[in-house]
Amino acid sequence: MADVLEKKMGTSSIVLLVVFLLATSCNQRPNADKESSGAAQADAIRGEEDGFVSIFDGRSLANWQGDTAYWSVEDGMLVGKITPDKLLKTNSFIIWRGGNTADFELKTEFRITENGNSGINYRSEELTDIPNALRGYQADIDGKNNYTGQNYEERGRTTLAYRGERVTVNSQPDAQKEGSLRAHVKNNAWTVREVTGSLGSRDSLRSLIKTSDWNTCHIIAKGNRLQHFINGVLMSDVTDNDEVNGKRTGLLGVQVHVGPPMKVEYRNIRFKQL
Numbered sequence: 001m002a003d004v005l006e007k008k009m010g011t012s013s014i015v016l017l018v019v020f021l022l023a024t025s026c027n028q029r030p031n032a033d034k035e036s037s038g039a040a041q042a043d044a045i046r047g048e049e050d051g052f053v054s055i056f057d058g059r060s061l062a063n064w065q066g067d068t069a070y071w072s073v074e075d076g077m078l079v080g081k082i083t084p085d086k087l088l089k090t091n092s093f094i095i096w097r098g099g100n101t102a103d104f105e106l107k108t109e110f111r112i113t114e115n116g117n118s119g120i121n122y123r124s125e126e127l128t129d130i131p132n133a134l135r136g137y138q139a140d141i142d143g144k145n146n147y148t149g150q151n152y153e154e155r156g157r158t159t160l161a162y163r164g165e166r167v168t169v170n171s172q173p174d175a176q177k178e179g180s181l182r183a184h185v186k187n188n189a190w191t192v193r194e195v196t197g198s199l200g201s202r203d204s205l206r207s208l209i210k211t212s213d214w215n216t217c218h219i220i221a222k223g224n225r226l227q228h229f230i231n232g233v234l235m236s237d238v239t240d241n242d243e244v245n246g247k248r249t250g251l252l253g254v255q256v257h258v259g260p261p262m263k264v265e266y267r268n269i270r271f272k273q274l
């Protein structure tokens with residue numbers, strides 16, 4: 001075969017052919033490596049999502065209960081909306097009826113208008129005297145990003161950790177007495193708390209949150225430790241040692257807050273039981 005090629009092409013042509021084939025082989029190797037790397041990355045993403053299940057189907061409010069004057073499904077998103085003709089008198093939640101939240105992780109994406117105020121409640125209890133109302137821990141979200149990422153206890157101890165704070169909440173001996181809860185709240189924050197570390201300045205962390213655009217929220221609640229991440233960055237970290245007011249289980253819900261007309265959207269809501 002070599003004799004035939006040599007007769008037809010000449011020795012120099014054969015050398016050029018061999019060089020070409022070697023170069024082609026070398027050029028293909030990075031692509032193969034790239035494909036292998038891409039597959040590994042996809043596996044890593046799948047691995048990260050192991051155990052998470054979608055709790056919002058993007059088509060209906062199945063397993064969700066709230067006032068449909070304010071909550072709906074639009075273009076695959078869970079939407080909370082306040083309009084000029086339907087202003088709120090009390091904060092209104094849409095509550096997930098798929099079960100209680102104890103030790104868990106939640107991942108979702110949200111987008112909120114500039115004047116909007118919302119939040120994701122968890123380990124919460126439903127009020128019997130006010131419709132669609134929850135009391136409990138909240139991953140706070142607002143359109144101006146003044147509070148997004150902090151830990152706020154709705155209808156309870158108020159602010160447990162501002163954005164950028166690592167906090168230990170201590171027990172209060174008289175917390176079971178009538179009216180004692182409000183006695184330990186000052187400037188809308190729980191006073192029986194100790195800031196034990198910094199996660200970064202409030203303003204520097206705020207710069208990582210997009211305005212009127214999509215952001216990610218990741219909540220990890222394990223035992224008495226509660227962590228809120230926005231866009232992959234830890235924004236608040238609470239260790240709740242309050243045996244009277246702290247909660248280890250309860251309902252999950254999403255809020256529209258009393259205030260001016262607004263819109264908040266949630267998508268890709270995934271839950272993982274720990």
